[in-house]
Amino acid sequence: MSLIEIRELSKRYTGDAGCVEALRQVDLNLEEGTFLGVLGPSGSGKSTLLTLLGGLCHPTSGKICIDGIDLYELPGEKLADFRREYVGFVFQSFNLVPYLTALENVMVPLAVRALPSREKRTRAEAALDAVGLGHRCKHLPNQLSGGEQERVAIARALVNDPPLLLADEPTGSLDTETSHEIMGVLSALHAAGQTIVMVTHNRENLDYFDRAIQLRDGRIVEDRHGRSRRLQAQG
Amino acid sequence: MRLETITLSNLRRRKGRLIFLVAGLLLGVGTVVTLLSLSRALTAEAQHKLENFGANILLTPRSDNLSLSYGGIALGGVTVETEDIRQDDLALIRTIPNSRNVAVVAPKTLGAVQLNGKRVLLMGVDPSQEFALKRWWQVEGRPLSADDELVVGSSAARNLGLSIGDKVSLRGEPFTVSGILKQTGSQDDHLVLASLPVAQGLLGKPGRLSLVEVSALCSDCPVEDMVHQISSVLPDVEVHAIQQVVKTRMHALEEFRRFSLTVAAVVLLVGGMVVFVTMMGAVKERTREIGIFRAIGYRRSHIMRLILGESIIVSVFSGVLGYLGGMTVTWAALPFLSEETSHASHGETVSHWLWWHPELAAGAVILAVVIGCLASFYPALHASRMDPSEALRTL
Ligand SMILES: Nc1ncnc2c1ncn2[C@@H]1O[C@H](COP(=O)(O)OP(=O)(O)O)[C@@H](O)[C@H]1O
Ligand SMILES: [Mg+2]
Numbered sequence: 052m053s054l055i056e057i058r059e060l061s062k063r064y065t066g067d068a069g070c071v072e073a074l075r076q077v078d079l080n081l082e083e084g085t086f087l088g089v090l091g092p093s094g095s096g097k098s099t100l101l102t103l104l105g106g107l108c109h110p111t112s113g114k115i116c117i118d119g120i121d122l123y124e125l126p127g128e129k130l131a132d133f134r135r136e137y138v139g140f141v142f143q144s145f146n147l148v149p150y151l152t153a154l155e156n157v158m159v160p161l162a163v164r165a166l167p168s169r170e171k172r173t174r175a176e177a178a179l180d181a182v183g184l185g186h187r188c189k190h191l192p193n194q195l196s197g198g199e200q201e202r203v204a205i206a207r208a209l210v211n212d213p214p215l216l217l218a219d220e221p222t223g224s225l226d227t228e229t230s231h232e233i234m235g236v237l238s239a240l241h242a243a244g245q246t247i248v249m250v251t252h253n254r255e256n257l258d259y260f261d262r263a264i265q266l267r268d269g270r271i272v273e274d275r276h277g278r279s280r281r282l283q284a285q286g
Numbered sequence: 287m288r289l290e291t292i293t294l295s296n297l298r299r300r301k302g303r304l305i306f307l308v309a310g311l312l313l314g315v316g317t318v319v320t321l322l323s324l325s326r327a328l329t330a331e332a333q334h335k336l337e338n339f340g341a342n343i344l345l346t347p348r349s350d351n352l353s354l355s356y357g358g359i360a361l362g363g364v365t366v367e368t369e370d371i372r373q374d375d376l377a378l379i380r381t382i383p384n385s386r387n388v389a390v391v392a393p394k395t396l397g398a399v400q401l402n403g404k405r406v407l408l409m410g411v412d413p414s415q416e417f418a419l420k421r422w423w424q425v426e427g428r429p430l431s432a433d434d435e436l437v438v439g440s441s442a443a444r445n446l447g448l449s450i451g452d453k454v455s456l457r458g459e460p461f462t463v464s465g466i467l468k469q470t471g472s473q474d475d476h477l478v479l480a481s482l483p484v485a486q487g488l489l490g491k492p493g494r495l496s497l498v499e500v501s502a503l504c505s506d507c508p509v510e511d512m513v514h515q516i517s518s519v520l521p522d523v524e525v526h527a528i529q530q531v532v533k534t535r536m537h538a539l540e541e542f543r544r545f546s547l548t549v550a551a552v553v554l555l556v557g558g559m560v561v562f563v564t565m566m567g568a569v570k571e572r573t574r575e576i577g578i579f580r581a582i583g584y585r586r587s588h589i590m591r592l593i594l595g596e597s598i599i600v601s602v603f604s605g606v607l608g609y610l611g612g613m614t615v616t617w618a619a620l621p622f623l624s625e626e627t628s629h630a631s632h633g634e635t636v637s638h639w640l641w642w643h644p645e646l647a648a649g650a651v652i653l654a655v656v657i658g659c660l661a662s663f664y665p666a667l668h669a670s671r672m673d674p675s676e677a678l679r680t681l
């Protein structure tokens with residue numbers, strides 16, 4: 052069974068400026084352990100797809116099942132619980148809580164869980180170590196570089212051991228070198244078995260994905276399995 | 287790390303807002319505490335004075351005749367001998383509903399006796415009650431303490447040529463003058479005081495009373511009520527209220543208290559508005575952050591707890607500060623509002639009436655928390671209802 056099953060998913064935004072069809076009848080199955088790249092021009096519906104996958108808003112029609120759970124059938128606050136247990140989010144522009152240290156930021160998802168405080172701390176430290184930032188846990192976000200903040204955000208997304216990691220243009224505001232570092236971190240996670248869905252408009256990242264879909268006007272226009280030729284040539 | 291850790295860190299990092307919130311609540315709670323403790327201290331002072339002023343209720347034997355004395359001059363011969371008050375009946379005063387407010391019951395038996403060849407008015411009193419009632423009495427020598435002692439009013443002492451330690455005889459029985467009342471400027475100056483049973487024996491009125499003065503401390507019930515209650519247990523006795531200045535002051539204080547509560551309500555409302563506006567601003571400012579929390583899997587109730595937790599901490603803090611501030615202001619303002627300032631030389635200043643009120647302190651904190659929570663409930667609800675995907679889009 053696939054980890055993710057998307058059926059005829061549509062999302063229409065109705066605003067003052069009229070309707071926007073952000074997603075139109077999208078179908079997608081994703082196996083566990085896949086590193087999926089979502090590509091497409093700006094406004095093609097990439098973020099919308101990710102938001103729906105993460106249970107952050109409701110689709111206009113269609114459904115999403117993750118690990119056999121029909122997301123949008125979940126009652127009330129259960130969707131929040133689902134997010135906490137099943138998905139880790141890494142947002143475009145790092146989104147750390149400015150008044151909390153790196154370690155505290157990583158612990159935020161654990162704050163609402165009934166765990167001994169020592170375990171919360173060890174878990175958060177382990178997550179920071181996993182992204183190579185164990186030595187900077189006492190720093191506040193504004194004392195960290197962009198790449199470091201991004202690593203903290205990844206550590207925070209992973210601290211609950213979610214089956215699914217969602218990342219929306221995690222390298223969007225980083226320079227090329229730092230982008231590669233972050234992609235390195237994500238590949239390492241993927242190598243360790245993590246399922247990742249990552250939105251990017253940078254075709255250079257194609258090398259890292261083992262599956263890539265291309266969106267245009269809310270539709271999947273291309274779905275390519277396997278690594279890009281360039282990476283295969285290198286490997 | 288718990289939700290409270292996030293709340294505390296946020297407060298620590300945003301001191302400006304913290305100060306604003308605290309100021310809003312502190313002002314409100316401080317005003318309430320000041321006004322309440324002020325009116326309380328002034329009431330306590332007036333109550334004390336009421337006690338010092340002496341009796342405010344007078345019990346006399348019922349008489350069917352009109353009083354035939356005026357300005358202290360009795361038009362003798364016309365008054366019919368009246369039935370005295372029975373001493374045993376006095377116990378009934380302690381059974382009235384407001385018996386708690388009865389401070390002093392001072393029974394007296396009056397009659398004329400011959401002393402050193404002159405007719406004087408002998409008054410038998412219960413010394414502990416009488417001296418408690420007439421605090422302005424100053425005795426040279428000792429107040430009454432034994433059955434064979436007399437205390438003599440200043441005019442009586444002068445007329446009779448008595449001084450402390452003199453031995454005299456009344457109806458053949460020996461007495462010692464143990465004390466002389468300093469001049470009071472009242473009819474008390476003409477009296478000879480003896481203990482109640484002794485005087486009753488000398489006058490041939492055992493168990494009979496001519497007059498009872500009652501001091502009732504009643505700031506919240508009208509003295510007329512007390513009079514009515516006493517009349518109903520002592521139907522054969524005439525009960526009168528003595529109108530007093532203190533009553534007027536009590537009334538004024540009651541007005542002050544009511545006015546205070548109005549002012550306090552307005553200030554509290556303003557404080558609540560300050561909290562509301564500040565919290566609303568804070569929630570707007572934290573939109574993105576709240577979006578992150580929601581995306582991470584915080585429930586709406588978790589967001590509510592984050593915001594309300596913040597206002598509870600701020601409120602408790604403001605409540606304590608408001609209480610301390612209010613008490614300080616009261617302490618500073620009291621001397622200007624009290625009536626006793628002029629003769630503070632007694633060493634007993636008004637701050638004497640300013641106590642540590644644990645229930646007022648608790649009330650201040652609870653009030654602050656209630657106002658703080660009410661004022662931030664809507665902002666918290668608003669925060670918890672924000673659409674996380676929207677919140678994350680706003681950059
Ligand atoms: N909350 C929203 N309200 C209205 N329109 C939206 C909203 N979110 C996205 N859109 C519109 O939906 C379309 C797809 O947006 P998005 O999924 O963010 O695209 P991408 O991430 O690929 O740039 C865009 O036209 C965008 O303007
Ligand atoms: Mg986007």
